[in-house]
Amino acid sequence: MPSPSKSGFAVVxxxxxxxxxxxxxxxxxxxxxxxxxxxxxSCLNSWSKLASMNVARHNFGCAELNGMVYAV
Incomplete structure (x- = not known):
């Protein structure tokens, strides 16, 4: 992943x-x-950067529901 080593991130x-x-x-x-x-x-074996979140955060939960991603 093209970013500094990090932790406390969410995956969805x-x-x-x-x-x-x-x-x-x-x-x-x-x-x-x-x-x-x-x-x-995974089909292209490549990473891309998307738009950033409005608020920086760590150690949170996240889920996908009906095509939307929710961070809690």
Missing amino acids: VLQGKLLVIAGYYVVDGTGTALSDVYQYD
Whole structure:
């Protein structure tokens, strides 16, 4: 995945593609929450960056329902 190593992110499948959403990373002891969203297409074996979330967050739940992704 083309981003810094991170944890606390959420994962969901939408339209057959894996989404890795937000999370945080630590540099020199300082943690930073992220808002980025990456999509993995297993047919093309490639990652792409999607629009970021409005709010940076980590350690949250997420689910897909009727084609929409919900972060809780």
